Amino acid sequence: MSSTADTLLKKYQIAAPPENVLRLGKLVQGAFDTNAQEIAAIVKADPAIAARVIKIATRGKNIDMDIDSAVVRIGVHQITLVVMTELLIHAVSKTFATMLRLPLEARDILNPYGDQVVGCIYFKGKATGRVFLRIPCKAADWMVTRFLGKDLPMEPAELLPDVVGEVLNIVGGNFKSNLVDAGLTCSLSVPQVETKSGFATGVQDGEYHLSIPFAAEGMGIFLDLIISPITE
Amino acid sequence: MSKKILTIDDSKMVRMIVASTFQPYDCIIVVAADGAEGVEVALKEKPDLIFLDITMPVLNGIDTLAKIRATPEIAAIPVVMLTAESDGQRLGMADQLKVNGYIAKPFKGEQLIELTQKIMPLAPKP
Numbered sequence: 001m002s003s004t005a006d007t008l009l010k011k012y013q014i015a016a017p018p019e020n021v022l023r024l025g026k027l028v029q030g031a032f033d034t035n036a037q038e039i040a041a042i043v044k045a046d047p048a049i050a051a052r053v054i055k056i057a058t059r060g061k062n063i064d065m066d067i068d069s070a071v072v073r074i075g076v077h078q079i080t081l082v083v084m085t086e087l088l089i090h091a092v093s094k095t096f097a098t099m100l101r102l103p104l105e106a107r108d109i110l111n112p113y114g115d116q117v118v119g120c121i122y123f124k125g126k127a128t129g130r131v132f133l134r135i136p137c138k139a140a141d142w143m144v145t146r147f148l149g150k151d152l153p154m155e156p157a158e159l160l161p162d163v164v165g166e167v168l169n170i171v172g173g174n175f176k177s178n179l180v181d182a183g184l185t186c187s188l189s190v191p192q193v194e195t196k197s198g199f200a201t202g203v204q205d206g207e208y209h210l211s212i213p214f215a216a217e218g219m220g221i222f223l224d225l226i227i228s229p230i231t232e
Numbered sequence: 233m234s235k236k237i238l239t240i241d242d243s244k245m246v247r248m249i250v251a252s253t254f255q256p257y258d259c260i261i262v263v264a265a266d267g268a269e270g271v272e273v274a275l276k277e278k279p280d281l282i283f284l285d286i287t288m289p290v291l292n293g294i295d296t297l298a299k300i301r302a303t304p305e306i307a308a309i310p311v312v313m314l315t316a317e318s319d320g321q322r323l324g325m326a327d328q329l330k331v332n333g334y335i336a337k338p339f340k341g342e343q344l345i346e347l348t349q350k351i352m353p354l355a356p357k358p
Contacts, residue, residue: 005320008327012334014318098338148248159244166243169287170337173316180319188317190242190289 005181017181018090020046024083024182027076028126028230039079040071048089052082077229081208084179085225088131089212091174092223095167096216100146104216114138119164119193121172125186127179129207129227133168134199135160139219165191171223184230201226235352236260238279240270240296241314242288246337250283250314253341254348258355267291271299274306280352283335283344286315286322294322297329310351314339 009016023042043053044067056078057070071079089106096104115137122130135143137157144156144163152159168191176188203209207226214221235258239250242265251261262277264270267284268291274282282300286293293315301307312333313326326334333347348354 005323008320008323009318011327012323014323014334014336017319095338098340147245149252162244166245169243170316173287173337174318177317177319177322180321185321188287190287 017178018087020049020083020086020090021178021182023049024080024087024178024184027080027083028183036068036071039076040068042083043067043071043079046086049079049082049086052085053079056082077227078208080230081210081225081227084127084175084227085210085212087178088171088175088223088225091171091178092212092214092221094174095170102146102216104214104221106212106214108213115195115197116199117160117164117193117195118199119161119168119191121168121191122189123172123176123179123186124189125184127184127186127227127230129225131168131172131175131226132199132201132222132224133164133171134222134224135164136220137195139221142217142219161193161195165193168193234258234260235281235354236262236277236279237348238262238264238270238274238277238282239314240264240267240273240282240288240293241285242266243285246285246314249341250344253344254354256357257345258357267293267296267299270296271303271306274300274309275303278306279309281348282309282311283314284311286313286317294325294329297326297331301329312347312351314344 026042043050050067053070054065057073058065093104096102117135119133120130140160141156144159147163172188179186201209201224203226207228209226212223237259239247241247247263254261262273264273266288284293284296297311310332312335313331314335316337318336332351335343
């Protein structure tokens with residue numbers, strides 16, 4: 001963050017970006033000239049990032065592996081994805097905590113089959129990728145009334161696409177701001193939302209992908225982040 | 233006399249939240265779903281305050297703010313950005329266009345009231 005940006009944050013009373021923005025900035029800066037030990041030091045500084053890096057490196061199996069070995073095994077692009085994922089988790093949790101006073105937990109939850117509302121938002125620039133947000137249709141009433149109350153001018157199911165689009169817009173906007181503050185200038189698309197029974201991320205060769213399920217009040221919310229490798 | 237507030241946001245959800253937040257006050261809420269429509273509504277309704285999103289179809293919030301400031305009939309209307317994009321770049325652009333306030337989404341209704349009261353008085357609904 002530049003000192004000008006810092007001054008503006010104070011002027012408009014905007015909260016400072018999360019610490020992981022700084023870590024992402026260091027990683028991006030270091031992607032082409034930093035050694036594995038320095039990257040490992042960045043990973044070790046945040047337990048959530050460290051745990052996810054180990055999980056990816058061991059493919060979820062119960063194998064003993066230290067951070068240094070995990071960093072070498074999965075490489076800087078995958079670690080960049082992990083740090084970005086933590087920023088996304090922070091943005092989702094902040095959105096639900098602020099607007100709904102609802103603590104959301106990033107943890108495994110069964111994704112029920114059936115119709116779901118799927119929102120997608122694209123970011124393009126020094127960082128390029130997309131974020132998907134999926135809500136099962138059966139969670140429509142819960143989600144919509146949580147955000148807008150019970151006195152609605154139309155059926156909750158009719159409002160669900162708009163609610164999903166706006167939640168994705170808020171999450172994506174926060175995420176994009178974090179990327180820009182980390183030196184990854186990019187632009188953000190308007191969210192696209194549709195209701196469908198299946199879901200495919202459409203991950204291409206060379207892209208990196210992580211799924212993050214959240215649970216709140218027994219309901220599941222599903223997020224997917226897909227990024228292209230960051231280039232100079 | 234009722235205060236008139238214009239919300240320019242492509243999200244129905246945000247427009248509904250803004251309307252319900254100001255429901256206890258003597259305010260008239262007018263809405264627009266994108267920047268181009270927002271400028272038209274502002275010219276017609278001459279609101280006392282505008283809440284403006286950034287990520288919108290047709291005309292984004294920064295270009296909308298530039299258009300408002302360049303249109304003499306509405307140039308002096310206070311504008312508060314209500315947006316999820318709050319990085320240094322966006323803040324800098326809005327600041328150069330003499331924005332009157334900046335609320336980062338996610339937001340609480342109380343933040344809207346608090347900032348509005350710094351810009352203009354709000355009376356309870358009679």
